[in-house]
Amino acid sequence: MVNLGEGYNPAVNNEYTPAILAPLPEDESLLAWTERSTGDIQLRKLDAADQVIANLPSLAGLEVHDAIAIENGFALAIMENDPDIYSPKYCRGEETPDENVCGKMDVVLLNATGDLRARTTLTKKANVDSVGAQFIWWYGHTARLATNGYEVGVYYRSAMSTERPGEAGEVDIHAGDTLKFVDAESGAPVNGGWDWGCSHSWSVRLAHNGFTWAASCHGDAYPNAMRLARFSNLTSPAYTSWLDDSDPTGRALGGLVPSEYGFWFNYIQTEGEDLVLKLGKFEDAQSSMAQTLTVNEAENLDATYPFRAYMAAYAQDKLLLGWRAGGNLIIAVADAISGEIIEGPVTTSLSIDNFQDMKTAANGDVVWAHSGTDGQIKVNRIAACSSGD
Numbered sequence: 001m002v003n004l005g006e007g008y009n010p011a012v013n014n015e016y017t018p019a020i021l022a023p024l025p026e027d028e029s030l031l032a033w034t035e036r037s038t039g040d041i042q043l044r045k046l047d048a049a050d051q052v053i054a055n056l057p058s059l060a061g062l063e064v065h066d067a068i069a070i071e072n073g074f075a076l077a078i079m080e081n082d083p084d085i086y087s088p089k090y091c092r093g094e095e096t097p098d099e100n101v102c103g104k105m106d107v108v109l110l111n112a113t114g115d116l117r118a119r120t121t122l123t124k125k126a127n128v129d130s131v132g133a134q135f136i137w138w139y140g141h142t143a144r145l146a147t148n149g150y151e152v153g154v155y156y157r158s159a160m161s162t163e164r165p166g167e168a169g170e171v172d173i174h175a176g177d178t179l180k181f182v183d184a185e186s187g188a189p190v191n192g193g194w195d196w197g198c199s200h201s202w203s204v205r206l207a208h209n210g211f212t213w214a215a216s217c218h219g220d221a222y223p224n225a226m227r228l229a230r231f232s233n234l235t236s237p238a239y240t241s242w243l244d245d246s247d248p249t250g251r252a253l254g255g256l257v258p259s260e261y262g263f264w265f266n267y268i269q270t271e272g273e274d275l276v277l278k279l280g281k282f283e284d285a286q287s288s289m290a291q292t293l294t295v296n297e298a299e300n301l302d303a304t305y306p307f308r309a310y311m312a313a314y315a316q317d318k319l320l321l322g323w324r325a326g327g328n329l330i331i332a333v334a335d336a337i338s339g340e341i342i343e344g345p346v347t348t349s350l351s352i353d354n355f356q357d358m359k360t361a362a363n364g365d366v367v368w369a370h371s372g373t374d375g376q377i378k379v380n381r382i383a384a385c386s387s388g389d
Helices: none
Strands: 020-023 029-035 040-046 052-059 063-070 073-081 103-111 116-121 143-147 151-163 171-183 189-194 199-208 213-222 226-231 238-242 252-259 262-271 274-283 291-294 309-314 318-325 328-335 341-347 366-371 377-382
Touching (some): 029 377, 143 199, 151 213, 252 318
Parallel strands (some): 252 309
Antiparallel strands (some): 020 029, 029 040, 103 116, 151 171, 226 238, 274 291, 328 341, 366 377
């Protein structure tokens, strides 16, 4: 367990309040969580043994959804309530759930000691009652970050108000996703991405492989499919979809891992009456999937949605795959060249949420944080074995 200090009570890990871990250089990491006792976002820098070496300044916000290392600091995706767009009807009103918020998505840039470099709001400032308003509503709170060294990309699930047919002055609120970019140094908005991607959007992923961006979503209508957008020009994505017109409750995104000139990704789909785990690869130079494998070692997958697959780069030229069966996290190691399983599977007792991703530390370990009902946060770590181990 991580010693957070006296009096802290982290929110329990779920879709809305995940504990976030960002690997840093020299095998350190940044831990961020929603703190119930203070109502803000707490930050700690951890050492290679996953213990606190520095308390960093806290940040205003209701939820933190991702964090990554950038040049000379960190970037975080934080959701905060936005009184500027408040609607008494749709923000904690009679027509919406008690936990409803009308929030904003901010990207926060900090230097290495946690001092603020920039905080940029990505959602719009129009009132929720107005056509075209874009914000974070009571459901669909997920964000992912990636960087190419020059820009930070933020891909997040969002809501938008549209005109209600036949009722002047009324709006309908729909769920989708939004991709935005900011300058990695100043936080200034950079043209690119989109206001409205998959709709409805059940899950999002974002990565950069040194040449190309990739953004993946799980849609249930527009499109009713899994979709991957790839682009080197921020304003010109090329789309590929798969599992078109399939039941959205019978599929799920896993990890999206950069490789040289491409991306590995895993996902769950339905075949007959069973769920199966797939491992696929896109090459930058090809418009369709270059490779798709069935992970036959993944048996009896947990089938009550939301279910998830997990994946991260691991050790040297390997991938760590994860899935849940019998309520347990199962892991296996795949070759990052062929995609073939070379170690495992192994059943673990490690906790991971349905909306979390695994991450790769500088030394090749795979790590993630999890906050339990006991008010403690644990860093889970799958150590990279050296050659010959």
